[in-house]
Amino acid sequence: MYELVMPCVILSGLALVSASGLYVASKKFYVYEDPRIDEIEAMLPGANCGGCGYAGCRAWAENAVKNRSVDPPCPVANAETMQAIARLLGIEATVAEKKVAALLCKGTHQNTRLTMEYHGITDCWAAMLVADSLKACAFSCLGLGSCLAVCNFDAMRIKDGIVHIDEEKCTGCGLCVEACPKNLLQLRPVSKFVVVTCHNTDRGADARKACKVACIGCMKCEKTCEHDAIHVQNFLAIIDYEKCTACGDCVAVCPTNAIEMRGQEVYATA
């Protein structure tokens, strides 16, 4: 009997001492942490994409509570979430519209043509070390997917040599914008459906020779626009999304289809 009782007593005693030690330590070394940090973190998307500039969602939440501010806003969360977080912190949130990424190129294999075979590393930056462009157009999308590699939301696909963006999945975090060596990705407010899908700053004739759907800088869109929102610089039309109302007048007059209305349904049918 003794052989059974003694171990039980010793182990129970040990457990008691350890438990009380832990209890004392947890009281003595307690660090107060704002419960709102956990709450906010739960409300955030949890993608840890780093699009806001912080190391992750928790880091953003800590900063939001510490500074009582939702600036810079989480680029992934929708407006309601941001407002809910702002309410929790007792501040007013100025909510920006959701943005999505758009590719400023339609240089598919049908519209422009490949001028070389590339067998190197599948990465746009690596390809740029070998040649400025794999296609006839010097400004076109290389289609090797450096943007795809950084996308956390599975929003990009490569088809016909260019990148297609699923605007439903895209959260506008902007990681791909930085990853593109050709500067072909741009964030636009989701309600402004108009995109100039070209980035060619060559003269009109040269641009047209390189690609069927290039912007040739003909100025028709600039003349048509009633809102002073589209301007041609260096033979390339650029939309000012602050002024654009997405009326679609420029899309109608563009002779090369370089401007397009890009709703969510465009890619579903493409």
Added chain:
Amino acid sequence: MLQLKTFPRGGIHPPHEKHSANAPIVTGEIPENLFIPVNQHIGKPLKIVVKKGDVVQRGQVLAEATGFVSSVVHAPVDGKILKIFRFPLLGGQIREVIQLVPNEPGLDYGQVLRADKQETVEIGRLSAGQIREIVRDAGIIGMGGAGFPTHVKLSPPAEKPIDTLIINGAECEPYITADHRLMVEHGPEIIQGIKILKRLFNDVPVYIGIENNKPEAIKTLDVLASREGGIFVVPLKTKYPQGGEKQLIKAILNREVPSKGLPMDVGVVVQNVATVKAIRDAVFCKRPLMERVVTVSGNLVGEPGNILLPVGTPVSYVIRKFGIDAEKIRLLISGGPMMGRTCHSLESPVMKTTSALLFFDENVYKERAENPCIRCGNCIRVCPMGLDVALYVQMIQANALSAQAKEHIMDCIECGSCTYACPADRRLVQWMRLGKAIIKREN
């Protein structure tokens, strides 16, 4: 027996393939169109000073320098500017070129060269400043391939005294024989050029490094150099990359250029033989750098040769001149097969740095898929810079570069030995170049 000098670490022995070694340098006709690239050098971009429709003379400046590290471009023949536009160059970049329509297409370029005035110049009377000015105004850049403006190399800061001059005639790349022929045929001019450089650096000793697979060149220059004082021809072991600046200094002087340093840090200036010839032409003929010797070789070329071409000559002219079947071209390399670039346009122009044009058909071209690393360590063994290539490439692939790796990757000279030695066909040099690009982007 005296052992030949070489660099101690790494290196490879690719087949020499110097088919055009006995073909004398010929001149061609002036082509119908010249596409003169504006920026052929490393450094600040140039400002174009001519416009569409301008009539230009041979030797007239087309684009002028915008800073110290910048090198002017001249018109090689009389003609008219047709257009200035963006065009793919041999290196794959798409850059501005000036299209020049010569007045006399079809005229032998040798005649144009002979028409240039030869002057007898007393080198002793030229001051160092004057020589640098002549070199700068002649638009001379390193003709070995990198294209660094020569006048910058010739102006080391006062706190870095130069005690040795090395002339690079190693030409370690397979196929290329342009420098070899230049040394054999234009030895006296090269010695004159060396004397100009000696004048610039207060009579420092000069070593001409030549690989021992070019006995003719070694003999020619040795005979000429023995008549002058302080010029020594050093035969080197044939090993790639013997012609790398740092490898050459290590082989000849046993000095090691520090990491991220320049040859001037160890008191050395290295110049390519073709550059030396260009310096001589600039001083003695008042001729800016407007033409260069290009080796035309590869298995599609029936009679491989060396040809003197004005800068801006399109590749298509070479194809016609050498009777190459354009339909069969599967691979065109500008420069040597180790460090050269594959090209994608047959209209791209020859530049000041184009040492060779190599044409291959599909028998030579083999498409290979990149396989996983098998950890054999070949790349590490052959790296002349002693880099742990396999490890760094893994880091680059995983996008997890350590601080120490970042320091070392920048030492890579992109010689291609690792890719040559890799049994898994990994694109090691491209990965290393990508790593360098990533590090440069971060800074």
